[in-house]
Amino acid sequence: MVPRGASRTLTAEAFGRFLRWLSENDERAVLEYQSIRTKLVRYFIHKGCSDPDDLFDKTVDVVVGKIDTLREHSSPLAYCFGVAKNVWRQDLRQRKPASLEENCIAVPTCPDPQIHEQELKCLERCMDKLSPGDRDVVVRYHQGQGHDKIESRKRLADGLGGVNALRIRTCRIRRDLRVCVAACLDQWAN
Amino acid sequence: MKSIADRNLMREYLLGKLDNQTEIEDKVSDGIVNNQEMIDIVDSVEDEIIEEYLEGSLNSGDRDAVEKYFLEPPQRKEKLRSAQLLRYYFETKPSHHTATNRENFVRPPTPWVFHLTRYGAFAVLVLVVISTLVYVGGVRTSHARLENQLAQEREHSANLVKEAELLQPSIVALTLVADRSRSAEAPIPQVDIKSSTQRIIVEIALHGVASGSYDVRLETKRGEGPLWSAKLLPIISSNDDARLVFDFPSRGIESGVYSLVVSSPTVSVSRYDFQAKVLH
Numbered sequence A: 001m002v003p004r005g006a007s008r009t010l011t012a013e014a015f016g017r018f019l020r021w022l023s024e025n026d027e028r029a030v031l032e033y034q035s036i037r038t039k040l041v042r043y044f045i046h047k048g049c050s051d052p053d054d055l056f057d058k059t060v061d062v063v064v065g066k067i068d069t070l071r072e073h074s075s076p077l078a079y080c081f082g083v084a085k086n087v088w089r090q091d092l093r094q095r096k097p098a099s100l101e102e103n104c105i106a107v108p109t110c111p112d113p114q115i116h117e118q119e120l121k122c123l124e125r126c127m128d129k130l131s132p133g134d135r136d137v138v139v140r141y142h143q144g145q146g147h148d149k150i151e152s153r154k155r156l157a158d159g160l161g162g163v164n165a166l167r168i169r170t171c172r173i174r175r176d177l178r179v180c181v182a183a184c185l186d187q188w189a190n
Numbered sequence B: 001m002k003s004i005a006d007r008n009l010m011r012e013y014l015l016g017k018l019d020n021q022t023e024i025e026d027k028v029s030d031g032i033v034n035n036q037e038m039i040d041i042v043d044s045v046e047d048e049i050i051e052e053y054l055e056g057s058l059n060s061g062d063r064d065a066v067e068k069y070f071l072e073p074p075q076r077k078e079k080l081r082s083a084q085l086l087r088y089y090f091e092t093k094p095s096h097h098t099a100t101n102r103e104n105f106v107r108p109p110t111p112w113v114f115h116l117t118r119y120g121a122f123a124v125l126v127l128v129v130i131s132t133l134v135y136v137g138g139v140r141t142s143h144a145r146l147e148n149q150l151a152q153e154r155e156h157s158a159n160l161v162k163e164a165e166l167l168q169p170s171i172v173a174l175t176l177v178a179d180r181s182r183s184a185e186a187p188i189p190q191v192d193i194k195s196s197t198q199r200i201i202v203e204i205a206l207h208g209v210a211s212g213s214y215d216v217r218l219e220t221k222r223g224e225g226p227l228w229s230a231k232l233l234p235i236i237s238s239n240d241d242a243r244l245v246f247d248f249p250s251r252g253i254e255s256g257v258y259s260l261v262v263s264s265p266t267v268s269v270s271r272y273d274f275q276a277k278v279l280h
Helices: A010-021 A025-047 A051-064 A076-094 A102-106 A113-129 A132-142 A147-162 A164-188 B007-014 B022-034 B038-055 B060-070 B073-091 B114-168
Strands: B171-176 B190-193 B199-205 B214-220 B226-234 B242-249 B256-264 B268-278
Touching: A010 A025, A010 B242, A025 A051, A025 B022, A025 B171, A025 B214, A051 A076, A076 B022, A102 B007, A113 A164, A113 B073, A132 A147, A132 A164, A147 A164, A164 B038, A164 B073, A164 B199, B007 B022, B007 B038, B022 B038, B038 B060, B038 B073, B171 B190, B171 B268, B199 B256, B214 B242, B226 B242
Parallel strands: B171 B199, B190 B268
Antiparallel strands: B199 B242, B214 B226, B214 B256, B256 B268
16 A cells, blocks of 8 residues: 555556546546546545545555456446545544644635735625525525524525525535635636 | 434534444445435535534534544635635625625614604605506516516526536646657647646657656746656557656646656657646
């Protein structure tokens, strides 16, 4: 197994073999690779790993090492996921007690006041781009303080079909806002 | 056993509290990876944890788990920052979205005589308004229906745009055939980097094959760098065509010309130029 923190060892040849194992068709192999990568990186994020991309690369390294015995394996995702679980277990055993970079977690103005101001402008712009329905939900969700806020959210949830429906709706809106703000900041930076 | 869609179970999973319970941890992991519909539930539980962390309403055990486990991935730190930004925006930033919450100013008291003199005029005004409303009512109903349809259409098209953004691939391919010495007249290959792009897969057709590995490094055209480097073995086909296939992260790449410099102890250095175009 590849030790934590080691540099990537996957060679071009190994990567090519991995793609061939996924599919003989180039386009399909890249799509399959992309799909497996998305799922496994997300898995490593869910498992609290500090470098999910690196652990994905390690997973591919291990799979490639065994590729000659895998020709008949029916589901590349299932096999890669099995390996990913082992890679995560090993990573978990080797983790050091983590400490947060406190300044960068607690204060929203952490990166730079100028960037923070731009983030707020982008957020304002992205709020404008939301559909009227989504904008209404996110504004009402954040309205008020204390008891008023709880009551406001209850009414909002009743109108949307329950608390879980509200949670999922706000989660999707936040995701859209994150994507929009990131794109807006990139545009500003360039 | 609880269903994996159970939010409390999911919360324990995301806080790492099931890591020592192999069977159930495995079951939840399998459920998430193999069921796309779980993604929304997982994401919304993550949001809930972040919200409670920012509110300071987590118990000490959960807060500890958030700080030592949950917030380890950079993607989650980014999510936390984004939640902080949204919270800060609604709490402090005056804007037309939040303005209605802030207009809690106190009006100055008005003398009662002033009210009395206005009652007559007000009664006449009410009569006029009522007759106007009867006429306008019908117009407004159909107008409201049209506005509603328009709002639904806008919402629908906005959703389609968002879905299209999410469907953009995170990997782009770049094929390089001719090095700088062979491509003086030809336009240099271009790679488009979108906001969704995470990695660039490169295939380089080699001219002449060296024994052993190649050193590949990414530089700006002026030779600044390396921005990325690797030692790679070529793929050689049965008819001796050789190529290098590898991928590198697109993070940090800006619009401009870059070079992939390929060298080995036995073959002279080749520079493969390409134009990166950042699209957002």
